[in-house]
Amino acid sequence: MAAVRPAAWLGDLVRAVAAVTPPGEPPDPDVVGTVARMLGITEPVPVEKITSREVPTAQQDEPVTPVLPPASSDVPFGEHPERPEPPRFDDAEDDTGRGPLVGLRESWVEVAKPTLVWEDENVAMLERTTVEQLRRKPPFEPLLRRASTAAMVQSLMTQRLPGDEVDVDALIDEVAAGRAVTSLPRLPQPTLRCGAHVLIEDSEAMSLFWRDQWELARVVRNVVGAALTDVSVFSSTPLWPRRGHSHPAPRRAVLVLSAFDVLQGRAEREEWEYYVAWLRQRECRVAGLVPFPPDRWSRWLTRLMPLVCWDRGTTVGTVRSALERVA
Known part of the structure; x- marks a missing residue:
């Protein structure tokens, strides 16, 4: 059973961040990261909290922050905002441990049936019915005990x-x-x-x-x-x-x-x-x-x-x- 892709939840992320952000202000990166983790889009934050002003080093995992479209007030009249590219999930790495379906395994595996080979060398031949057997009377059991x-x-x-x-x-x-x-x-x-x-x-x-x-x-x-x-x-x-x-x-x-x-x-x-x-x-x-x-x-x-x-x-x-x- 394949893991569920989180691409369908980006719209939920945008709506959730817009609901908690005051009108006319840019979204807070911490709020965006928190909402993304709650929706299962990104992994949990490491033990040491990384703020928006800190630069991630090689020893720390860089948090995945989705790119949000600019607010409508920052876009000039007559121009359309650039849409961010959706995340790509074409990597070959194993993602069975990611997302909200962590720990689930395949419940059914189809096993190919072995091919049966018919061998007639060891099959015993059936006894042929003779004329004497046909003429023989069937076993008799009387009506009374x-x-x-x-x-x-x-x-x-x-x-x-x-x-x-x-x-x-x-x-x-x-x-x-x-x-x-x-x-x-x-x-x-x-x-x-x-x-x-x-x-x-x-x-x-x-x-x-x-x-x-x-x-x-x-x-x-x-x-x-x-x-x-x-x-x-x-x-x-x-x-x-x-x-x-x-x-x-x-x-x-x-x-x-x-x-x-x-x-x-x-x-x-x-x-x-x-x-x-x-x-x-x-x-x-x-x-x-x-x-x-x-x-x-x-x-x-x-x-x-x-x-x-x-x-x-x-x-x-x-x-x-x-x-x-x-x-």
Whole structure:
């Protein structure tokens, strides 16, 4: 940032000196020097004061006194006063320490950016994609958490059936009512001995979850047993499974992996109501897993069977709550 030139302040100096000088008298050099120093035109006076009658020596700095135009009374009529030449500031000496902006420095310096040279000798070549990599299946992560999938499947497939212990309270009620006891009532116990049946929907709505469906069917086989687990596939209606696939056996726990009517026109209410009623006549318990949020389920479907959201946030407690709500 360059220092400010004091040439613009000479007019201020003339006006200030004229204001303190009585009319008709020449200006006092001391007054001129004082005003010039106050305006920052000249440097401060040295320690030893130099009067107008003293002659500056080589050891003393000569004060800079601007040349003022003569008073109007000293100029003859018809002549113009000679204008003093403005001070010249073309000297190459450093004037950063002069003037009223002493001590200021440059606040911003532009630094030239280095020229970047591109070198491709040490750049590693990218790995080329092969046909085997394109044919390879992407990594699979199931919708349910792997650590709790088996526990959730066990809760879905477990049925409460009469066990070996006698229900004493039910037996007392039968005797007190005077009814003949033909068989001893048994206490219900959770069991998987009746087996399981997985019903898989093969449709456009479930095309993204095809691997999840078969992965869950594999977990059901591991939990219930391969001999007690059946799998059937249907496309449009559960009443007509794919060729070679059978309907659930009596007393089996049925797990439906379907989108139902999440996409409009994919499920018929009358067909599902008829199919679930037919399964219950065969003493089959039905539950469904839906890979869509509950706000997209139909109300008639939630009243028809217990539904569980098939997602990462599903827990064993969520499954048990859904089963108890419909039971």
